[in-house]
């Protein structure tokens with residue numbers, strides 16, 4: 419379908435993001451009530467709030483390309499106005515070919531217009547196809563991509579198998595999930611249906627969301643004799659994002675299945691523990707600390723949710739660019755590179771449940787240190803602390819820090 423000279427039949431405006439300028443729907447013309455979500459009201463999807471998500475995507479793909487040390491091909495089969503794919507083609511060096519597409523004909527036409535506007539017709543192909551079909555066309559060995567970026571409405575699961583099959587050995591898959599109610603334990607049945615695991619409404623449910631999505635990916639890849647390694651992941655305002663590389667081979671698939679397991683959480687005393695294995699056989703559901711019945715989440719990915727060296731590569735890329743969000747990304751990276759253990763404590767939520775006033779996070783970190791427990795902050799929650807300290811020690815520290823000082 420040719421779209422030369424295409425004029426959108428709806429209000430548009432030019433915006434700049436990263437190094438590119440694109441036409442997008444003028445969102446203010448599509449909301450009638452202040453509470454309406456403008457991006458989904460427009461004839462073509464565009465969400466300015468996802469700029470940080472796209473900035474990080476550019477950095478991650480560049481870090482991946484540096485590691486691969488060769489030219490790479492990229493697919494973005496749910497592209498909306500084409501902004502993400504156009505940024506990959508423009509801002510990531512070593513991207514030789516990008517295929518973007520959308521099922522929505524208006525999106526396809528606008529993305530095509532944006533590709534022309536940015537002088538990228540030779541390096542970007544735009545398709546008006548259903549994403550699974552678009553990916554299936556690239557599932558033959560020599561047609562596969564180095565990077566596939568799945569950024570859908572809601573869950574990426576309907577596109578997971580096609581994305582895996584369209585990836586080269588050692589390729590990189592990027593997944594956004596915005597169905598946080600399913601992944602964070604609000605709709606447990608939906609989570610089980612879509613992700614094959616159970617979540618829990620704990621204070622670290624956003625981390626569980628990343629682990630459920632990663633686990634679902636690992637299980638899907640294992641069917642094809644493919645192993646996965648999560649190199650980076652992060653939480654956004656209303657979504658989680660996972661970046662993982664794949665490796666062909668039954669052994670690699672077996673090894674990644676060994677990273678699957680369960681999280682047990684006590685809603686009475688905050689105790690949590692993990693159990694590795696795909697099947698939950700004979701593990702006691704009684705809390706060792708207080709005897710209450712434990713909640714169970716999983717099966718999910720218990721392995722690393724980011725790789726320190728890969729974080730270092732992303733950091734190098736931030737320093738080379740002038741991104742609006744550079745400082746935010748740098749501070750996220752400082753935290754994410756240390757986010758290895760499962761779960762964290764959230765000072766405010768624990769104090770709330772214990773009926774205590776809330777001490778500063780710094781004071782709690784100091785007190786943990788005095789008791790010989792290291793700790794790290796987390797990008798998931800500004801009031802969160804990761805520590806190997808048992809929950810009863812953590813709770814005791816909170817009580818001591820907030821009990822009134824006795825005089826006399």
Ligand SMILES: C[S@@+](CC[C@H](N)C(=O)[O-])C[C@H]1O[C@@H](n2cnc3c(N)ncnc32)[C@H](O)[C@@H]1O
Pocket residue numbers: 462463464465468472495496497498499500501502519520521522525547548549550569570571
């Ligand atoms: C969240 S938006 C994409 C935003 C875009 N990736 C960005 O960064 O700006 C999801 C897009 O997927 C498209 N879409 C939904 N279902 C699809 C399908 N089955 N195949 C292809 N495109 C689809 C929608 O039309 C929409 O443009």
Ligand SMILES: [Zn+2]
Pocket residue numbers: 684685686687688689705706707708709710
């Ligand atoms: Zn307990």
